[in-house]
Amino acid sequence: MKYPEAIDSLIEALRKYPGVGRKTAERYALYTVNRFSEEDIDNIVSAYLKIKEDIFKCPICGNITDTDPCYICKDESRDQSTMIVVEDARDIIVMEKINKYHGLYHVLNGAISPSEGVGPEDINIKGLLERLKNEAFKEVILATNLSNEGEITAQYISRLLEGTNILVTRIAHGIPAGGNIEYADEITIFKAIEGRRKI
Amino acid sequence: MKYPEAIDSLIEALRKYPGVGRKTAERYALYTVNRFSEEDIDNIVSAYLKIKEDIFKCPICGNITDTDPCYICKDESRDQSTMIVVEDARDIIVMEKINKYHGLYHVLNGAISPSEGVGPEDINIKGLLERLKNEAFKEVILATNLSNEGEITAQYISRLLEGTNILVTRIAHGIPAGGNIEYADEITIFKAIEGRRKI
Numbered sequence: 188m189k190y191p192e193a194i195d196s197l198i199e200a201l202r203k204y205p206g207v208g209r210k211t212a213e214r215y216a217l218y219t220v221n222r223f224s225e226e227d228i229d230n231i232v233s234a235y236l237k238i239k240e241d242i243f244k245c246p247i248c249g250n251i252t253d254t255d256p257c258y259i260c261k262d263e264s265r266d267q268s269t270m271i272v273v274e275d276a277r278d279i280i281v282m283e284k285i286n287k288y289h290g291l292y293h294v295l296n297g298a299i300s301p302s303e304g305v306g307p308e309d310i311n312i313k314g315l316l317e318r319l320k321n322e323a324f325k326e327v328i329l330a331t332n333l334s335n336e337g338e339i340t341a342q343y344i345s346r347l348l349e350g351t352n353i354l355v356t357r358i359a360h361g362i363p364a365g366g367n368i369e370y371a372d373e374i375t376i377f378k379a380i381e382g383r384r385k386i
Numbered sequence: 387m388k389y390p391e392a393i394d395s396l397i398e399a400l401r402k403y404p405g406v407g408r409k410t411a412e413r414y415a416l417y418t419v420n421r422f423s424e425e426d427i428d429n430i431v432s433a434y435l436k437i438k439e440d441i442f443k444c445p446i447c448g449n450i451t452d453t454d455p456c457y458i459c460k461d462e463s464r465d466q467s468t469m470i471v472v473e474d475a476r477d478i479i480v481m482e483k484i485n486k487y488h489g490l491y492h493v494l495n496g497a498i499s500p501s502e503g504v505g506p507e508d509i510n511i512k513g514l515l516e517r518l519k520n521e522a523f524k525e526v527i528l529a530t531n532l533s534n535e536g537e538i539t540a541q542y543i544s545r546l547l548e549g550t551n552i553l554v555t556r557i558a559h560g561i562p563a564g565g566n567i568e569y570a571d572e573i574t575i576f577k578a579i580e581g582r583r584k585i
Contacts, residue, residue, distance in 0.1 A: 193436035193437050193441050194441065194450070196429070197436075215403050221450070221474070221475065223437075230399050231434055232434050234396040235396065235418070239424055240392075251390065258388070275420070280416075
């Protein structure tokens, strides 16, 4: 069995996506051939080209954006004294969906990982320190993941900021909303107990 | 929360794929932004454009192809007297993978479905009859699906060919290889018993 070369190329290109193996990529490619109109193909092609042309990282916070600065950094009505530090620009999207936080962000683009050889100089900590020096932040909320890497990164940053006037906090970890204690893993239960609050 | 327009366009374009909902499309689009190099984007764009430019349906059998006729129809070493009739060009790919059948194919591009208003004139039965009239087929193997639509379509075609010299056969249905009878559905078990052969 063989596919025409154009189909093989599309299968290979689609396999780059996370969780897309050979079979899924084949299914998508054949669906493209069988069900996509010329207009559908034009739309997806122009979307990819727009990503390449229009999207970049905000030079201030590292958020993905098509404006300089991004819509968060340029919004003067937001609280200029609070910053949430995240590993990935996707985390900003999740947090903005909640529509409860109105401060600024900083994207590290990764986390410190000794096992993978990712050091502090490989993620955007330098940019973070510069912002904290020049802008009037009162609180930095560390919202890196609850992985080893995220914890190491949070520890590292909090130590760097010791002795400054900036309040450094860590987002709460615990049992998720609607979560069943029975099914929670040990670290989560430990964090939930450790982070207990008076009610 | 809002995405830059280019990302929204890509999310919408990717949602066209089967099984890709909003969340998956978001994940793919953000992966594109965060992890695809310019070259990766160029590759996927040129793959889509090649699909549009190079791929068409074989005018003889309806297979998806970039040559006229397709590599199967133009291969004179294949058995020109046997044809497998399938609903979809993807079925050809599956059958060719086995590398056991060396005859020709015909793609109906669908199946008769009274409930969805798809009649015999809406699928490529006309082309099938023309081929059977003009070419020297001795056997037509109906390999439409074991769905209601596939069965109706197979019945319909077999009735059209009554009184001709062409042997009309239907692929065997039964318990799949390695399949457990306990877990087979009733229709499959019925078909397996009905299709029993002397050993």
